[in-house]
Amino acid sequence: MLSIKNLHASIEGTPILRGINLEVKAGEVHAIMGPNGSGKSTLASVLAGREEYEVTEGEVFFQGKELLSLSPEDRAREGVFLAFQYPIEIPGVSTTNFLRTALNQVREYRGQEPLDAVKFLSLMKEKMALVEIDQKLLSRSLNEGFSGGEKKRNEIFQMAMLNPVLSILDETDSGLDIDALRIVSNGVNKLKSDTTATIVVTHYQRLLDYIVPDFVHVLYKGRIVKSGKKELALELEEKGYDWIKEEVDSTATV
Amino acid sequence: MSKDNQILEDLNSKEYEHGWSVNFETDEAPLGLNEDIIRWISTKKEEPSWLLEWRLKAFKIWQGMTEPTWANVKYLKMDLQALRYYSAPKQSKKPKNINEVDPELIAIYERLGISLHEQKRLQGIAIDVVLDSVSVATTFKETLGKLGIVFCSFSEAVKEHPELIQKYLGSVIPMTDNYYAALNAAVFSDGSFCYIPKGVRCPMELSTYFRINAANTGQFERTLIVADDSSYVSYLEGCTAPQRDENQLHAAVVEIYAGAHAEVKYSTVQNWFPGDKEGKGGIYNFVTKRGICAGDHSKISWTQVETGSAITWKYPSCILKGDYSIGEFYSVAVTNNYQQADTGTKMIHIGKNTKSRIVSKGISAGKSQNSYRGQVQVMKRAHNARNFSQCDSLLMGNQCGAHTFPYIDIANPSAKVEHEATTSKIGEDQIFYCNQRGIATEDAVALIVNGYAKEVLNQLPMEFAVEAQKLLALTLEGSVG
Ligand SMILES: Nc1ncnc2c1ncn2[C@@H]1O[C@H](COP(=O)(O)OP(=O)(O)OP(=O)(O)O)[C@@H](O)[C@H]1O
Ligand SMILES: [Mg+2]
Numbered sequence: 108m109l110s111i112k113n114l115h116a117s118i119e120g121t122p123i124l125r126g127i128n129l130e131v132k133a134g135e136v137h138a139i140m141g142p143n144g145s146g147k148s149t150l151a152s153v154l155a156g157r158e159e160y161e162v163t164e165g166e167v168f169f170q171g172k173e174l175l176s177l178s179p180e181d182r183a184r185e186g187v188f189l190a191f192q193y194p195i196e197i198p199g200v201s202t203t204n205f206l207r208t209a210l211n212q213v214r215e216y217r218g219q220e221p222l223d224a225v226k227f228l229s230l231m232k233e234k235m236a237l238v239e240i241d242q243k244l245l246s247r248s249l250n251e252g253f254s255g256g257e258k259k260r261n262e263i264f265q266m267a268m269l270n271p272v273l274s275i276l277d278e279t280d281s282g283l284d285i286d287a288l289r290i291v292s293n294g295v296n297k298l299k300s301d302t303t304a305t306i307v308v309t310h311y312q313r314l315l316d317y318i319v320p321d322f323v324h325v326l327y328k329g330r331i332v333k334s335g336k337k338e339l340a341l342e343l344e345e346k347g348y349d350w351i352k353e354e355v356d357s358t359a360t361v
Numbered sequence: 362m363s364k365d366n367q368i369l370e371d372l373n374s375k376e377y378e379h380g381w382s383v384n385f386e387t388d389e390a391p392l393g394l395n396e397d398i399i400r401w402i403s404t405k406k407e408e409p410s411w412l413l414e415w416r417l418k419a420f421k422i423w424q425g426m427t428e429p430t431w432a433n434v435k436y437l438k439m440d441l442q443a444l445r446y447y448s449a450p451k452q453s454k455k456p457k458n459i460n461e462v463d464p465e466l467i468a469i470y471e472r473l474g475i476s477l478h479e480q481k482r483l484q485g486i487a488i489d490v491v492l493d494s495v496s497v498a499t500t501f502k503e504t505l506g507k508l509g510i511v512f513c514s515f516s517e518a519v520k521e522h523p524e525l526i527q528k529y530l531g532s533v534i535p536m537t538d539n540y541y542a543a544l545n546a547a548v549f550s551d552g553s554f555c556y557i558p559k560g561v562r563c564p565m566e567l568s569t570y571f572r573i574n575a576a577n578t579g580q581f582e583r584t585l586i587v588a589d590d591s592s593y594v595s596y597l598e599g600c601t602a603p604q605r606d607e608n609q610l611h612a613a614v615v616e617i618y619a620g621a622h623a624e625v626k627y628s629t630v631q632n633w634f635p636g637d638k639e640g641k642g643g644i645y646n647f648v649t650k651r652g653i654c655a656g657d658h659s660k661i662s663w664t665q666v667e668t669g670s671a672i673t674w675k676y677p678s679c680i681l682k683g684d685y686s687i688g689e690f691y692s693v694a695v696t697n698n699y700q701q702a703d704t705g706t707k708m709i710h711i712g713k714n715t716k717s718r719i720v721s722k723g724i725s726a727g728k729s730q731n732s733y734r735g736q737v738q739v740m741k742r743a744h745n746a747r748n749f750s751q752c753d754s755l756l757m758g759n760q761c762g763a764h765t766f767p768y769i770d771i772a773n774p775s776a777k778v779e780h781e782a783t784t785s786k787i788g789e790d791q792i793f794y795c796n797q798r799g800i801a802t803e804d805a806v807a808l809i810v811n812g813y814a815k816e817v818l819n820q821l822p823m824e825f826a827v828e829a830q831k832l833l834a835l836t837l838e839g840s841v842g
Pocket of ligand 1: 192
């Protein structure tokens with residue numbers, strides 16, 4: 108489904124991603140871990156099409172299409188969803204209104220009729236139950252004054268509404284309380300299918316207890332320096348990153 | 362190129378939607394301005410002599426005045442002698458009802474999306490349309506008449522209700538008030554008049570639609586709204602003009618009188634031709650609007666969405682004379698390309714326990730300049746006066762300007778006056794966030810801007826709010842690739 112080949116990207120001339128290779132197949136869950144500043148969010152942003160990042164080398168295919176040549180909105184309409192590490196506030200625009208605009212544009216792109224108010228509302232109700240989000244939150248200005256956890260839950264609610272093919276969750280667990288983590292993770296699991304894939308960026312095993320990854324990758328200095336099965340995450344939890352850093356830094360010719 | 366800049370470049374490409382003009386026969390005054398022209402207009406309108414005298418007096422006063430220069434706008438002075446001060450569509454006789462109105466005129470308004478046929482209007486809005494200088498049709502007259510409400514063109518009111526006109530004309534905005542108000546008093550050609558009797562709640566929105574059509578014509582309409590004690594009315598004003606290379610002058614006067622316990626809501630969606638993207642042409646919109654809360658517990662609320670005009674100079678104000686009276690001003694002013702807006706309000710607290718609220722949202726794009734100018738004045742005997750002002754500016758790009766000029770003048774120590782101001786930029790993050798959910802940039806801008814202006818748009822009657830949202834989007838959006 109997603110094929111990243113030798114991806115290099117820089118911001119304001121500083122290289123951040125320095126040769127990422129990753130294959131994600133339908134039905135899979137990949138976890139991306141790594142120390143602060145290693146480039147995890149950058150990778151997510153580049154895949155979503157943030158223009159501040161300049162792709163200097165490499166290719167990305169998404170369902171056979173050249174992802175990097177698509178506009179950010181077309182990537183979203185093709186089914187790429189990014190749950191932001193730091194969700195953005197839009198004053199005066201309710202989540203409901205925001206999602207209605209988004210959903211109808213996605214539907215239009217896919218040649219579907221816009222949803223009428225009644226159908227939209229019933230879809231909302233269904234997805235609200237999935238992540239146990241309060242209606243009141245959805246009528247407030249998007250993310251404005253939301254608590255950290257509310258923002259994250261709202262991201263997953265949006266994901267549920269838009270029903271993406273590839274979901275990239277950037278530290279969705281941070282800010283969620285223990286119960287919320289379980290609820291939101293279960294929501295994500297329910298949205299999974301044979302035809303969708305999930306990339307979760309996280310620092311902690313606790314999320315991976317719920318959303319069990321098929322593969323775990325460690326990103327360090329803009330490269331995937333280690334990949335393994337779900338056990339790798341447990342090992343990282345126990346030992347930290349130093350052993351990997353040492354391994355890399357001793358052999359690296361940067 | 363950053364995304365912001367690209368959006369801004371593309372913004373410029375939207376054409377002004379109402380930029381067409383229609384040729385039909387008109388009755389015109391000769392070019393220029395002098396006493397004879399004023400007599401010509403007055404004769405044409407078969408006015409009583411007191412009104413002619415009033416006009417001539419205003420003209421004298423105006424001749425002794427100079428154009429104000431304190432506003433934060435720059436423009437080449439207009440040659441007022443090169444303008445025409447009266448232009449009316451030629452109709453063989455005054456239409457008695459809509460069926461007698463020239464079909465070509467009806468067609469113009471249909472093109473603007475305004476149907477003059479009462480049965481075609483779903484929302485029950487009574488409407489008075491003013492083309493160039495003259496009121497051409499008023500709808501729903503009979504329905505309103507049964508309640509004793511008078512809603513008609515100004516000229517008609519002069520003939521049919523001279524006692525009301527004589528009592529209130531110039532009572533809120535004296536002819537000496539300012540240069541443009543004096544000019545208007547001398548040459549005004551028509552406009553709307555509305556009177557709501559004691560205790561009557563006007564059952565529908567009253568609306569005036571202004572359109573400038575003829576070239577080289579100044580439009581000087583006058584609106585007078587009188588809400589007698591314990592009455593209520595909501596009034597809407599809309600306007601468009603054709604696209605022309607030369608600037609055209611619009612110098613209107615709106616006066617509102619509210620008696621005890623009366624409430625008047627006045628909403629404007631201003632969409633005069635703003636000039637092209639090089640800054641050529643466009644309307645000079647120099648308007649004086651003022652209301653007086655004359656009675657205790659009265660309320661006047663101004664809501665304006667200003668999207669058009671090359672230059673806007675406009676300060677809808679409230680004189681809070683009655684005790685416990687309330688004045689409100691809600692404004693969204695959008696400027697793009699080379700547009701300049703200097704707009705705001707004056708709240709003059711005279712009575713005790715008077716309250717005022719100001720919410721101003723400026724949006725500047727392109728190379729435009731957008732200024733908020735507001736005055737809060739609390740007079741000596743205005744015990745316990747309250748004012749809250751919120752003035753926000755939203756900038757798109759870095760070639761435009763936003764300015765805030767608040768003046769506060771307090772003569773009573775019990776006053777509480779609060780002023781908040783913010784300036785923000787439309788964020789790349791916000792647009793990217795929308796994009797990431799599948800929303801195109803142009804729609805993202807519309808969404809963000811409408812969200813920003815929501816507090817003001819919420820004040821508008823429903824169907825007007827929808828129109829205003831579209832207009833905001835249209836003014837700011839371009840065909841973003
Ligand atoms: N505008 C910029 N100029 C220079 N460096 C930048 C800029 N923006 C981001 N970076 C750097 O890019 C690196 C990667 O950042 P990124 O946000 O991708 O890290 P991360 O792996 O997501 O970290 P965390 O775990 O803390 O979320 C960081 O060192 C960051 O400081
Ligand atoms: Mg990060």
